[in-house]
Amino acid sequence: MTLTLYIKPEGCWQCTKTKDLFTKAGVQFDTVDVTTNDNALAYITEELNYAQVPVVVYEKDGSEDHWSGLNPDKIKQVIARRTA
Template sequence: MLTIYTKPKGCFGCTKTKQLFTAAGVPFHEVDITTNEEAFLYVTEELGYSQAPVVVFDKDGTENHWSGLNPGKIDQVIAIVTSGN
């Protein structure tokens, strides 16, 4: 499962991250941290991030996450999802 925690207004990294996953045909769940307090607390308090987007990729019980626009990590997730591994 892929979840992208975003700020919808004025967040270039959020928009670009979503565009890259969409272009690759990788489905994701988007959560707006400006309207969802529980999600905001999760990314700031539990994960320790202060920059959107925060991407959380969970596969086979292993969670990988990062903050900000990170094309290298996005490519890794796309490769995993599209290869079926």
Template sequence: MSAMTITVYTKPGCGPCKLTVRKFESAGLNPQIVDITTNSEALDYISDELGYAQAPVVVYEKDGSEDHWSGLQPDKINKVIELEKTH
């Protein structure tokens, strides 16, 4: 089985954040959830390293490769779910 992690960087009261997490969970995937309002290192990571200013930020890592995006992006979420369902 291949190693896979999904991390969703969120903030309280963020509707797109909740929808993103719910979509992964309803597909049987359990993303790691990181609150950027209480974790300054995570906030620095998504803003300084990845260059995003909008939550949620999703980081999907699998077999040494990484994909990430910002905002509610159902197409990208569905692609990750499909990749995981085939394994």
């Protein structure tokens, strides 16, 4: 399983809350700062077509899911899949 959070580290409460929810559940993730990584910004805006952060990209067993913004229901699904 891989979980990547594309974030802005400053001033993004949705990014902070998303990270907190995964951290509290013991789910490991990588973070990518889109304010300093032009390739990451291009990926989330041009390939995934998102205009806001956080962007969460989750992959397990060859299946990928992604979303933008704080989404507690999706976060719960990832946490449940991790423990399944």
